[in-house]
Amino acid sequence: LIEFKDVHKWFGDFHVIKGVNETVERGEVLVICGPSGSGKSTLIRCVNRLEDIGKGEIIFEGRDIARRDVDLNKLRSEIGIVFQQFNLYPHLSVLKNVTLAPIKVKKQPAQEAEKLGLELLDRVGIRNQAHKYPVELSGGQQQRVAIARALAMRPTVMLFDEPTSALDPEMINEVLNVMKDLAREGMTMLCVTHEMGFAREVADRVIFMDEGSVVEEGTPEHFFTNPQHERTKAFLREIL
Numbered sequence: 001l002i003e004f005k006d007v008h009k010w011f012g013d014f015h016v017i018k019g020v021n022e023t024v025e026r027g028e029v030l031v032i033c034g035p036s037g038s039g040k041s042t043l044i045r046c047v048n049r050l051e052d053i054g055k056g057e058i059i060f061e062g063r064d065i066a067r068r069d070v071d072l073n074k075l076r077s078e079i080g081i082v083f084q085q086f087n088l089y090p091h092l093s094v095l096k097n098v099t100l101a102p103i104k105v106k107k108q109p110a111q112e113a114e115k116l117g118l119e120l121l122d123r124v125g126i127r128n129q130a131h132k133y134p135v136e137l138s139g140g141q142q143q144r145v146a147i148a149r150a151l152a153m154r155p156t157v158m159l160f161d162e163p164t165s166a167l168d169p170e171m172i173n174e175v176l177n178v179m180k181d182l183a184r185e186g187m188t189m190l191c192v193t194h195e196m197g198f199a200r201e202v203a204d205r206v207i208f209m210d211e212g213s214v215v216e217e218g219t220p221e222h223f224f225t226n227p228q229h230e231r232t233k234a235f236l237r238e239i240l
């Protein structure tokens with residue numbers, strides 16, 4: 001479904017992504033881990049064009065989405081993203097946060113968008129918070145709103161950039177559980193996360209990035225029990 005072909009990116013002189021080649025199949029859950037600064041966020045941000053790449057191709061459903069002439073609104077409705085900081089609109093209710101893009105970008109009738117929005121809030125377990133404002137919610141609830149908001153566009157792919165890193169420990173699982181449900185329903189997911197329990201249980205494949213390159217990849221089984229590279233081993237020693 002997504003193919004990275006020799007993807008490079010520079011920030012000025014700094015070579016941040018150094019030739020990534022990966023294929024993500026439909027329905028696959030790919031977990032991306034690696035030390036701080038290794039380029040994980042940059043790589044997934046390239047997939048919905050929050051960053052432009054410097055060289056290479058990212059093929060999504062047969063099109064190179066790294067090209068300048070790509071319709072970004074369309075791309076971003078097909079590829080949703082959830083960030084560490086939830087980035088909700090503080091002046092809008094929970095439900096309006098979820099329905100805004102479908103109404104504005106997809107021109108969905110308000111009633112229809114609200115119906116879907118409530119369904120999605122139900123799915124992430126916070127339908128009863130629909131008329132509150134983000135500030136009235138816990139971090140875990142806000143992050144679940146952010147997931148519902150991304151799902152409201154009916155994306156084909158979901159990108160997650162450390163969605164639980166800003167949460168208090170007791171709220172991490174409520175967000176991971178929503179992600180697990182999504183994975184089970186067959187969503188294609190690229191998840192930057194250090195939640196190795198999630199990776200073990202849900203990932204089809206884990207890749208380890210260091211200094212802009214994919215150093216190691218494999219099934220969770222391989223990755224956790226039999227990593228080949230010294231840098232992967234050192235990383236796992238540190239976080240497990």
Ligand code: ATP
Pocket residue numbers: 011014016034035036037038039040041042043
């Ligand atoms: P973390 O685990 O800390 O989130 P990461 O693997 O997600 O790290 P990135 O955010 O992708 O790392 O950043 C990779 C490198 O690129 C870092 O050295 C960072 O300082 C640099 N970088 C990121 N964004 C920019 C930018 N807009 N301009 C210049 N350098 C940047």
Ligand code: MG
Pocket residue numbers: 040041042161
């Ligand atoms: Mg990051």
